[in-house]
Structures are given as structure tokens and as C-alpha cells.
Amino acid sequence: MxxxxxxxxxxxxxxxxxxxxxxxxxxxxxxxxxxxxxxxxxxxxxxxxxxxxxxxxxxxxxxARNGMPSFNVPMTFHFFRFFFRGMKRHAGYSFINISGLALGLATVLLMMIYVLDEYRYDRFYKDSEKIFRIVSKIDMGGEVLHTSFSPNALSDAIKQDYPQIEYVTRATLFGMSQPLTSDKSEVYAQGLAADQAFFNIFSFTCIEGNLATALDPSDLSAIVITKDLATKLFGQYHDVVGNTLRDGRHIAAVIENVPNNSHIRFEFVTGFMPYSPGMAIWGNFGSYHYVKFKDTRNVPEVQRSLQTLMISRLNADPHTAGFKGALRFQPLTSIHWDDVTYSMEPAGKGNKQYAIIFSVLAVFILAIACINFTNLATVRGIRRAKEIGVRKTIGAVRFQLVTQLLGESLIAATIAMSIALLIAALALEPFNALTQKHLAFDYQSFGVPLLISFGAMILSGILSGIYPAFVLSSVKASSLMKGAPSANIGGGYLSKSLVVLQFTFSIMIVSGTLVVYSQLQYIQNKNLGYQRENIIRIHKGSKKYTLLKAALLTHPGIKSVCAADQNLTQVFGAGGIDWAGRTTTGAVLVHSIAVDPDFVETMKISLVKGRNFSPDGNLDTASLLANEEAARLFAIGDPIGLRVQGINKGGATVVGVVQDFHFKSIHEKVAPILIQRRDNEFNYNNIMIRVEGDMQQNIATIEKIWKQFNAEDPFLYSFMDDDFASLYRAEEVTETLFKLFAGLGIVIACLGLFGVSSFTLEMKNKEYSIRKVFGASSSSLFYSSTIHHLTLVFIATIIAGPLAYYFAAQWLGTFAYHTALSIYPFVIAGLVSIVLAFATVAYQSARVAVTKPNAILRAE
Structure with a gap:
């Protein structure tokens, strides 16, 4: 033993x-x-x-008694002088080494501030962990609707029966920017109506006024405005409380601007008007509800109790009997990143999955850069073996050698970090434009990312200096002078493994880029069931819609006009329905949209069965069009003539079936929807105009006519294809970042391969020269020197392919409709990497293959 x-x-x-x-x-x-x-x-x-x-x-x-030499100022200057002299002598190596790490660190800086900004949503509110939003899940008979609205009657019930809740408030965002007019200017601003407890829950900083009384229900003319809005209205934000707007409302308080990382954003707040009779019922899901608990341990108990109360009240109403659904207390800090997407969100929702993807990509890039830095620094250190041997011969002790070699690596890493900060600062503005953020180069945004990047810098410097600092300094001077340690470094397992790891990460990123691009192309080319091109959408209805429509149609560039109560790309309206012959039990809720008679024609939706709405308003006041999914839901064969209850007073009759069309993101399957005819002009919130010809001229014409009939309302419009594209903004950002990361990864990996191959071939110069003396051809030497490095990239391709395929399949699974996943993106990524690696190595290999042996062996 x-x-x-x-x-x-x-x-x-x-x-x-x-x-x-x-x-x-x-x-x-x-x-x-x-x-x-x-x-x-x-x-x-x-x-x-x-x-x-x-x-x-x-x-x-x-x-204190040991004999290790201490640092001194002259020696420190000597180290710096020697380092920069080496940088100048090996400028190409220094550029590759430092620039690669700088790009990696800059990437991590930018991605970390992006992810941290997403993570910090709503966490700045005082006691944010005690604040919850009450959201709803509604079973719509085959489809589950998740909505951020909850029953209107909820607020009164909580105040009466739930002392565990300290504050509750209702809130509703105005659908459009509202005009506010002072004696000095007129401003359109986004508004919010809320109860008095709103400012007890959300801790906004008050600049002027008293938030405790600002939303007193006895004074609905009071209005709270933000600092920026006050400046726009009055030219200043101080001494404005008490001023009256032209509509009679008076300024009750001024608060700081709502931070950009708040899920609920507004420029002014007014009091919540009392519900009209019939609105404050459990079956009307029409407002946001926020609560602040005294103790969060009571959340599960209160949620169960409110759920039971809601079901009992809904079942007591014959219109909502059989309702299936649930309430949920959603933590304020999880709203932005919740795994469930809720309709009627007051602001754009974040995507936790994409934040994780971006973080992983940034780590990949940093890993590639650090591997590159470590690999090149290591082989560079081996080239200095004889120099270290000479230093040891003339009396240098190990501590001095370790200090110098490790210090040089840290100096290089520090320079890379400085360059990374400069790159991040210069790239911040275009990065904000890409991600639609308002990130700033300050401590709050950059503090934590800077610390993480600084840690990565130190780690990179230490790792890259370990081999030359500790291994070479421990070898005898006689062995170093003979070149013993460098004999096998070029073919060492460490160097090979690092190259394989670099290209594995790079190939995965390139593969992901191709998959994301393919899915976006699929989205852009997918048949939505309607034609979104050449449609201008006005974001507001008109009290004189009939006259407006007639005036628009007199112009040759305008082909058709229609109106609807919702944006066709985001239809969230839903209601309970019933029909004769239904075999299922329980309430059935379906989406619905109210339109004018020319909706189907303007949007180019195909009619499958039956007829379209009649231009005669008296004929179709109680008629419906159903999509194919709704027709399948009815389950009666031919739905034409079916009487559906719950849509209008007295019900409505299905007169036609239209082809299924997407009225939400294609992350979700097409759901049943009923299209109803509406003649109340004021209830149209969207006007769609199909045009042809010169787009700018058509827009000018539409704006001119709009102002003739709606002089007091702003002309706010967008293109329907832009509305559709906005649903996939996160995917577009992902594609752009993937392209950027793929380019960075491949460039850094190839730079590293260039440096490593240069060193490897330099170490084998004598071997190749001897082989040429014994008859080896230049082509055989070129092949042997090239295939060695290409084999490493091929191995990386084999490893990266299955991993990239798995993650790509997981991402595509988040879409209800997606492109077919084939092996081509992964094969193409591998081939691109191999071709680029060959181009990188070929120059070095060709140079070695054609070098004359006597030029190399002359010194032997």
C-alpha cells in the first residue's frame, strides 16, 4: 500500500x-x-x-521576513516599457489579441445593461414586492384568453371584505393621446384614469402639490401631470399647481416623469369616474386592478377566496352562468417578464426567453474572445522560452519572472477593457435605436455590467498568463535554452481544445442566425387571410365617419374604406355567446370585432360560404360573419342562418363564413371570431383605407380630408404592414443581434486561428524544411499543414450541429405556426466556418510550403 x-x-x-x-x-x-x-x-x-x-x-x-523582491517604481516602469516594446515588435499579434478581447467585453457590457434594464422593470417602486395586479384567465370554449383586465366589481368587494389588502385601485389607460390645452400651448398626451389609492400603491416622486388628495373622487376635474408635460404646457414645471386648462380641469400635482422601465406609462392621471348602472358587474372585465398587501403571506388565501367569490357571482347571473375561469395575483415585478402573455397590456411586454438568449449569446462571444486571448497569449509566451531562459541565467528569480509575465497579460487585458468601454459608449446610441431602449452611460446602467466585465478582464488576464508565468518560470534555464517546453505546444491538447470550443460556439451562433432569419421570412410571407399591404390605418374614429368615407372615395388613389372598433392585428374583444342546438355546457366566449359593411372587401378576406354584409344598413343590423374556426365551434354542419345570442340585444344571425385570418400574433393559433355589423359611427376606433399609387400624395390627401371633418382631432396613422411587423419586433431585434454576434464570433475565432496557426507553423518550419530536403513536395506540405487545423473546425461542426438543432427546435416551438426545421442551416454554418478557416490557414500554410529549406536551416 x-x-x-x-x-x-x-x-x-x-x-x-x-x-x-x-x-x-x-x-x-x-x-x-x-x-x-x-x-x-x-x-x-x-x-x-x-x-x-x-x-x-x-x-x-x-x-514580511521572506526574501521575495518587492515592487519598485523603476521596475514597474521597466515592465511597462518592455510590454509596449513587445507590442510594437509583434503588432499583428497584439492587434488580434487585444481587439478580440475588447469586442467580447464590449458585447457583454451592452448585453448586460440590456438584460439588467429588463430585469429591473417596476422594481424601483417602494414595496414593489407587496404590489400585485389581478389578472384573469377565461375559458372561451376551446381557447383560453389571458387578460390583464379583471371584473369591474372587484374593487368594491376587496374594500369591503379583505382587510389583508392595504390598498386597491382601479386604472384604465385612455386608448389614444388626449388633447390638453393651456393658455400657452396645446399638447397631446397619454392619460390614465385611476382611483385615489393609485399614488398610495405606486410611489411616484411628487414635485409639487399633494398626491394624497390629488385624485379625490369628489373632484373629478383634478389632474396630475408629469414634469415634462408641465414644461410643455406652461413652459416650466414649478408653480403650476392650481392652473386651469381650457377644458376646466385644474392641475392638482406635478410628479417626476414615469421611468422607462415601468410597465404602466402615462403623462397625466385623472380621477376614475363612477361606473354607470350595469357596468360595475362581475361579468364586465373592463379595468386593471392593483393591490398592495400588508403581508404577502396572505396572497394565496385571498386569491382562493376571491376566485370562489367571482365564480359564485358570475354563476348567479344568467348571462354568465357556467363561466369557467380564474383570477391570479400577478406580482408587479414579474409583469414584464411573465411567461404568460396577457391581452390589454398597458405597455409592451418583455420576453424573458429572449433575455436569456441574449445573455447566452453574450457569454458565448466573451468565451470565444477569452479563449482567443488565452490561446494567443499562451503560444506567445512559449515563443519567449529562450528569453526567459536567458533571464534566469543572468540571475532573475521566479517571483520576478511570474510578476512580469502575469503583469504583461493583465496590462493587455486592461487595455482591452479600456477599448471595450470606448466601443460600448460609441455603440450605445445605435444599440438604443435597435432595442428601443433609453439606456445611458451612467453608473446605474453600467455599474453591475462594468463589475462583471472587469471580473472577466482580470480572469482573462490571469488565465492567459498562467502558462508562461508559472510553467516556464519553473523550468530549468538549460531546458528553456534548448527549447524543450515549446516542442509540443503547437499540437498540445489545450490549444486544440480551445480552438474547437471557439468554433463550436461560433457555429451555433451562425446556425441560430439562419434559423431566426428563416422564421422571419416565413412570418413575412405567410398568408394571413387578408392583404395588409397598401392599407393606411387611422388610429381614431370619426363622429362624421359616413361623410368622411364618402369624401375619401372621391379620390382616385383611394380604392376602399372601412372601419372597425379594434386594430385587426390585435383583436382582444371577447364575449359570451349561446346558440340553439349547442351540445356543450358552460359559458362559451369568442372574440368579436364590430365593422362597417365594406370591411371584408377592403381587407380582401375571402368569403367561404353565404354572403357578405349588405350595403343597406337596415338589412344587416343583426347579422354576423363567422370565421371557419367559429363555424367548427358551432358544430352544426352549415351555420348559415344560425341565431347566436350574446352579440347584440336579441341576438344576431350568421349570414356568411369567411376564411380564417390571423388577428393576433402567429405565436398563437387562429381562434374563433365573429364579425358583427355596427352602424354607430362614434364606436369605430380604427379606419382602414386601401390605396394605390403615390403613397405620400395619398397620405397628404387623407390628412387634408380628415382635418375637414375632424379639425380638433390629430391625424394619427400607420401602415397595416407596420402594425403587423410591430408584433414581431422582438424577433427582428433577435435576428439583428444574432447577425452581429455571428459576425463577431466568426471574426474573433478566425483571428485566433490565424494567430495559433501562425505560431504552430512557425514551430514546424525546421521539420518542414528537413522534409523538403528529403523530397517532400510543396503541395503535400501545404495539405498536411492545412488539414490539421481544418480537422479541428470539422470536429467543432459535429459538436455544434446537434446542440444548435435542439435549441432551434425549442425556440420555434414558441410559435403556433413556424417554418420547417431542416439540417440546411447547420450544414451551411459548418461549411461557412470550414471555408473561412481554410482561408485563414491557407495563407500561412502556403507561405511555409514555398519557403526554401536553406533559409530555415542556415542557422543549424
Missing amino acids: EKPQLPKWIVVMLRWICPAELFEMIEGDLIEQFNADVQRFGPARARRKAILHALDFIRLGII
């Missing part, structure tokens, strides 16, 4: 910290004590006791 030995790292540590004259005595005592402990306690306990004894020697009195 092998005799237990004192751990070697203990001896190494003591050799470093103890004076030379004490080391042998201390080592002997430790070994003697260790052997005695082995006999008495056994090897395991003896080792633990030896570690404790060794750590006891880490004392200032002992360390």
Missing part, C-alpha cells in the same frame, strides 16, 4: 510565503507531524490537520 503523502500544494504555498532559511525546518516539522497524525488518526484527518497547521503560517511576521 502506498504511504500517505503531505499534499503537494501545501509545500508549494509554504515555499512562497516562508523565508528560505525557515522553509526547510518548517517543512520537516510538518512532515514529521503529518506522519505521526497518520498513525494516530488516519490519512484523512491527518491531511485536515496539516492544512490547518500550514494556514497558521500565513502571518504578517513570517511573510
